[in-house]
Amino acid sequence: MRRALWIIGFLALQAACIWMVQPDLARLWAGLPRLAGWIVGGFPPDFSGFGDLAARAAETVAVATLGTTLAAVLALPLALAAARPANPVPWLYHPVRTLLDALRGIDGFVFALILVAAVGLGPFAGMLGVALHSAGSLGKLWSEALEAADPAPMEAARSAGAGRAQAAAVVLLPETLPQTASATLYVWEFNIRASTVLGLVGAGGIGQELKNAVDLLDFSRVLAILALIVAMTLAADRLSAALRARLL
Amino acid sequence: MLKADPGLVVRGLGATLGGRAVLRDVALDVAPGEVVAMTGASGAGKTTLLRAIAGLLPATGTIRAGGQPALVFQQHALASRLTARDNVLVGGLRRIGFWRAALRLWPRKELQEAEACLDRVGLAGLGLRRADRLSGGQRQRVAVARALHQRARILLADEPVASLDPALAEGILSLLRDLARRDGLAVLVSLHQHDLADRYADRLLHLEDGCLRTA
Numbered sequence: 001m002r003r004a005l006w007i008i009g010f011l012a013l014q015a016a017c018i019w020m021v022q023p024d025l026a027r028l029w030a031g032l033p034r035l036a037g038w039i040v041g042g043f044p045p046d047f048s049g050f051g052d053l054a055a056r057a058a059e060t061v062a063v064a065t066l067g068t069t070l071a072a073v074l075a076l077p078l079a080l081a082a083a084r085p086a087n088p089v090p091w092l093y094h095p096v097r098t099l100l101d102a103l104r105g106i107d108g109f110v111f112a113l114i115l116v117a118a119v120g121l122g123p124f125a126g127m128l129g130v131a132l133h134s135a136g137s138l139g140k141l142w143s144e145a146l147e148a149a150d151p152a153p154m155e156a157a158r159s160a161g162a163g164r165a166q167a168a169a170v171v172l173l174p175e176t177l178p179q180t181a182s183a184t185l186y187v188w189e190f191n192i193r194a195s196t197v198l199g200l201v202g203a204g205g206i207g208q209e210l211k212n213a214v215d216l217l218d219f220s221r222v223l224a225i226l227a228l229i230v231a232m233t234l235a236a237d238r239l240s241a242a243l244r245a246r247l248l
Numbered sequence: 249m250l251k252a253d254p255g256l257v258v259r260g261l262g263a264t265l266g267g268r269a270v271l272r273d274v275a276l277d278v279a280p281g282e283v284v285a286m287t288g289a290s291g292a293g294k295t296t297l298l299r300a301i302a303g304l305l306p307a308t309g310t311i312r313a314g315g316q317p318a319l320v321f322q323q324h325a326l327a328s329r330l331t332a333r334d335n336v337l338v339g340g341l342r343r344i345g346f347w348r349a350a351l352r353l354w355p356r357k358e359l360q361e362a363e364a365c366l367d368r369v370g371l372a373g374l375g376l377r378r379a380d381r382l383s384g385g386q387r388q389r390v391a392v393a394r395a396l397h398q399r400a401r402i403l404l405a406d407e408p409v410a411s412l413d414p415a416l417a418e419g420i421l422s423l424l425r426d427l428a429r430r431d432g433l434a435v436l437v438s439l440h441q442h443d444l445a446d447r448y449a450d451r452l453l454h455l456e457d458g459c460l461r462t463a
Contacts, residue, residue: 152325153338156391159302159319160398161342162349169350170338171327 042219067130083146103136123204285449339397
């Protein structure tokens with residue numbers, strides 16, 4: 001009975017989603033030849049002016065890297081306040097956790113869209129967008145690592161007369177470094193992928209080139225840019241995985 | 249005139265955990281230079297008593313001590329990624345400002361004192377080794393050194409040899425006794441092993457149903 005209710009609930013959810021999305025296989029079927037034509041017509045990819053493309057790709061990496069760094073700076077005090085063993089001001093616990101959820105809930109792309117209007121076009125707005133969203137993600141991941149840490153060393157420090165924040169800084173942060181550093185690398189790697197589309201809202205990086213190529217229906221160029229994005233994200237994946245393996 | 253060290257004096261101590269009275273009207277004295285061992289079944293309240301004396305649990309009654317007692321935890325409670333010396337320095341955090349400690353800008357005097365504490369527990373030269381690369385006996389010695397670095401006159405040890413083999417256990421208890429004799433510390437240690445308690449303590453106490461009796 002219980003299982004049947006679960007199955008009925010799941011099917012009802014899927015039905016509601018289908019009603020809202022209205023998937024249309026006929027439209028997909030009709031569009032496939034057009035898509036195939038674009039892909040075939042895109043060969044060979046157009047890598048002319050590779051230096052400019054590479055510079056845009058580097059800009060994407062810079063946006064992700066600086067955004068993650070700023071996010072880490074913002075996330076540190078928030079994570080400490082959102083972790084019970086480290087929080088010296090208990091009433092801040094729930095408001096800070098809510099703030100972290102809010103920051104995480106708004107995508108970096110949306111932040112960038114708003115920030116482009118506030119600070120102007122370019123990678124600076126993109127970097128700020130990435131930083132705000134990632135501060136929420138990092139704060140949440142770090143606070144969970146802090147809360148899961150062995151409480152005994154903290155208790156020993158507290159019994160020796162250390163304040164909660166002092167004990168957290170001296171004992172808890174070094175103890176959770178493998179987890180927090182690994183989470184930071186994961187967020188950085190995610191940000192490189194996410195930053196590739198920031199150019200669509202004028203927030204710099206290789207996404208800007210992609211948008212220009214799509215607008216001009218220049219599919220040889222689109223393929224070249226996609227190849228560069230794949231190479232860049234794979235490289236970031238590998239580097240991040242290698243560093244995480246060393247940390248854990 | 250110097251005030252005489254009172255050692256540890258506990259009177260009428262009571263403690264409640266989860267609505268259950270774990271300790272009732274406990275009275276005990278530990279003189280400077282004396283080692284008192286406390287035995288009792290698991291759950292008898294040994295850890296609760298030590299934690300109450302250390303100020304980690306709320307308790308009723310009076311505790312008179314020449315300063316804040318230092319507690320050596322059962323499973324050493326070291327920060328595994330910190331060096332032995334940094335773990336010892338944790339014992340002195342009360343004396344160091346937040347930023348100096350957070351940025352690891354330890355005062356020279358604290359560093360020298362931490363090294364001296366490691367020396368006192370027989371770990372000279374191992375200060376820069378990470379805690380997770382030390383043996384079980386060495387870790388417990390670091391925990392004792394951390395307690396010494398608190399400059400406490402009273403050392404409380406909660407089953408400090410529970411996870412050690414017999415030879416290492418004797419080494420730790422011998423160290424605690426030496427510290428009591430040499431430095432005049434008042435040492436209260438909880439133990440499961442009656443034979444070790446007999447050999448290394450000056451007096452034995454037995455905790456049963458929340459009450460402390462002479463064994």
